[in-house]
Amino acid sequence: xxxxxxxxxxxxxxxxxxxxxxxxxxxxxxxxxxxxxxxxxxxxxxxxxxxxxxxxxxxxxxxxxxxxxxxxxxxxxxxxxxxxxxxxxxxxxxxxxxxxxxxxxxxxxxx
Amino acid sequence: xxxxxxxxxxxxxxxxxxxxxxxxxxxxxxxxxxxxxxxxxxxxxxxxxxxxxxxxxxxxxxxxxxxxxxxxxxxxxxxxxxxxxxxxxxxxxxxxxxxxxxxxxxxxxxx
DNA sequence: GTAACCAGTATCATGGAGTATACCAAACTA
DNA sequence: TAGTTTGGTATACTCCATGATACTGGTTAC
Numbered sequence: 105x106x107x108x109x110x111x112x113x114x115x116x117x118x119x120x121x122x123x124x125x126x127x128x129x130x131x132x133x134x135x136x137x138x139x140x141x142x143x144x145x146x147x148x149x150x151x152x153x154x155x156x157x158x159x160x161x162x163x164x165x166x167x168x169x170x171x172x173x174x175x176x177x178x179x180x181x182x183x184x185x186x187x188x189x190x191x192x193x194x195x196x197x198x199x200x201x202x203x204x205x206x207x208x209x210x211x212x213x214x215x
Numbered sequence: 216x217x218x219x220x221x222x223x224x225x226x227x228x229x230x231x232x233x234x235x236x237x238x239x240x241x242x243x244x245x246x247x248x249x250x251x252x253x254x255x256x257x258x259x260x261x262x263x264x265x266x267x268x269x270x271x272x273x274x275x276x277x278x279x280x281x282x283x284x285x286x287x288x289x290x291x292x293x294x295x296x297x298x299x300x301x302x303x304x305x306x307x308x309x310x311x312x313x314x315x316x317x318x319x320x321x322x323x324x325x326x
Numbered sequence: 327g328t329a330a331c332c333a334g335t336a337t338c339a340t341g342g343a344g345t346a347t348a349c350c351a352a353a354c355t356a
Numbered sequence: 357t358a359g360t361t362t363g364g365t366a367t368a369c370t371c372c373a374t375g376a377t378a379c380t381g382g383t384t385a386c
Contacts, residue, residue, distance in 0.1 A: 109245070109248050109259060110259075110261070111316070112244060112248070112312050113241050113244060113245070113259065113260060113261070114315070114319075115311070115312045115313075115314075115315025115316045115318075115319065116240050116241055116244055116308070116311055116312055116315055117237075117241060117315070118315040118318055118319065119311040119312075119314050119315040119318070120237065120240060120311070122318070124373095125373070125374090126228075126231065126373085126374075127374095129227050129231060130224050130227055130228060133223060133224060133227055134220070134224070137220050137223070141332080141333085142332070142333050142334070143331075143332060143333075143334095146333095148220060148221075148224065149224055150221070150224065150225075153374080153375065153376080153377095154333085154334070154335090155334095155335085155336090155374085155375080155376090156373085156374065156375085157334095158333085158334060158335075159373095159374095181332085181333085181383090182332085182333060182334090192314065192317070193314065195310045195313070195314075196307070196310040196311055196314050197227070198310075199306045199307040199309075199310045200226070200227055200230040200231070200307055201223050201226045201227055201230070202226075202306070203226075203230050203303065203304065203306075203307050204225070204226025204227055204228075204229040204230040205222070205226045206303070207226075207229055207230070207233070208225075208226065208229065235343095236343070236344090237343080237344075238344095252362075252363085253362070253363050253364070254361075254362060254363075254364095257363095264344080264345065264346080264347095265363085265364070265365090266344085266345085266346090266364095266365085266366090267343085267344065267345085268364095269363085269364060269365075270343095270344095292353090292362080292363085293362080293363060293364090
């Protein structure tokens with residue numbers, strides 16, 4: 105019981121650490137939704153700056169969350185893709201989206 | 216499709232905002248796990264300081280995430296409880312714990 | 327040939343989340 | 357009655373994530 109709790113807190117903090125910051129999840133979501141180019145991703149996330157997107161993409165690549173490919177001869181020269189590791193966040197993201205949506209509905213209903 | 220995406224990003228950012236910071240989720244988890252006293256919660260979350268716990272609890276009370284009751288004659292004078300609203304995070308938290316745990320296992324397996 | 331788009335980088339500024347440390351009054355407890 | 361626990365507050369500091377703004381070198385579209 106006691107140990108179990110510590111383990112859970114640990115697991116939570118691990119997850120929070122990997123998903124840390126304002127932009128990680130929106131970026132993952134955007135890429136998983138079919139945006140693969142830098143500007144495409146940028147436009148799909150309201151409020152993000154070029155600088156933040158650039159930084160986050162770099163670190164996420166280091167952390168194996170996404171894969172960046174550069175191919176001068178392809179129609180899309182620079183392409184960002186999600187890795188299987190990244191996709192393992194699917195359920196987490198889904199639940200968060202679900203919560204966010206119902207939260208909004210709740211607020212609208214109460215106003 | 217396009218609108219749907221914006222809505223999802225919005226929902227994600229809403230959720231992130233409410234759960235923002237390093238400590239919210241661990242605190243919710245702790246309270247939901249049966250810790251109801253200030254020091255109890257504090258001890259259950261490694262690394263948190265009195266100040267941060269105090270601050271977070273206050274704001275979470277304002278946001279209706281938790282309920283604080285003071286009763287001088289009860290055996291527990293000050294008690295923190297989760298609200299139904301707070302409990303709506305259950306699925307989100309569960310998924311995050313699940314991810315964190317399997318992530319740890321993964322790392323151990325690969326080392 | 328110029329305007330717009332792509333994929334970023336460079337610099338500078340800043341607010342507030344988080345840390346560290348000490349302290350308090352009341353209650354309980356040995 | 358001295359020590360410990362409880363539920364916090366006060367003050368001071370630090371640093372880093374984020375924001376704002378500008379710029380660049382290459383490519384494609386008109």
